[in-house]
Amino acid sequence: MVYDLIILGGGPAGIAAGIYAARKKLKTLLVAESFGGQSVVAAQINNFIGFKSVSGIEMKNILEEHLRSYEGIEIKEGARVNEIKKSDSGFLVSAGGEFFETKTVLIALGSSYRKLGIPGEKEFEGKGVFYCSTCDAPLMKNKTAVVVGGGNSGFYAVLDLLPHASKIYVLEYGDVFRADPIYVDKAKISGKVEFITMAAAKEVVGEKFVSAIKYEDRQSKEVKELKTDGVFVAIGYAPNSGIVKDLVKINEQGKIIINHQTQKTSLEGIWAAGDITDILYGQINVAIGDAIKAVLNINDYFKKS
């Protein structure tokens, strides 16, 4: 059997695409490791249009329920996409140990936490190195934590840690904090947070668990060590384009280069939408709109052929 369309990804883009594909009666399979995308970890979303305030989980449930109300779409949940290859009918998608044939593909795999890429980071992941502060901040009860990254996501981590940790350090690579002043002020008022700018994280150290982080003072070039129980990495997001980087053109940030009118990638038969693409603004609402554009264009493609 050959599908008209396989959608890869269960975030807002993938779900929106699924709804439109079902309505256009395209023979569609949606493959998702899980639903909701990176926003499920958000405690509160205040700009998801139509909702004054929802949590990430609530948003995921609303979107998923809408998708599942259509019977015309097949869903394979809990499966990671391993490979996409060209085939006679179009493309062969390998996911969760199964193979699926399809005429077209829409890539909406989104992005995930960007890593520091320093020694000790991988070794101590979960053992004091954390990426999801909403999840793991409560484990820092009465402990010292270091947040790497002085942008908004860094300060979200600080705010998640404030009720729990006894001491928090924020390491920022540049000379100023880029976070919105409202967050920086909240952190300052607490009296628990120490701010360190011009700091390049160098190494996470420990035995079984994290005990310290080494960083270079970029002014004095001196390497300093901070004793800590946890390192929360909050330096933004990186696109999940690893499995398609040899298939479609990506830019220097690893984002898939698309035609912004049609969402087409460099390879005929493959479209992409959402945070994995070279859009300027990574927003839930934008990802939804772009995914819809993609499906409408895919539908036009079938009408023409």
Added chain:
Amino acid sequence: MVKIYSTPTCPYCVMAKDYFKKLGVEYQDFDVSIDEKAREELVAKSHQMGVPVIDIDGTIIVGFNRPEIDKALKA
């Protein structure tokens, strides 16, 4: 017996618990943000500190990993 070690704010913990509810699998929930003994158990069992940690009859799963959960439930 299924045990889940979680924090109240962790979305993947909620997703895992919702999944067990959907399957009709009974579970015991330990909030490691307030339960110190449970926090020690979590570390002893999983050799790490992140949540959720799921214990399915002795099989330890870190994170909301559905294929692993399905496998452990079938065993």
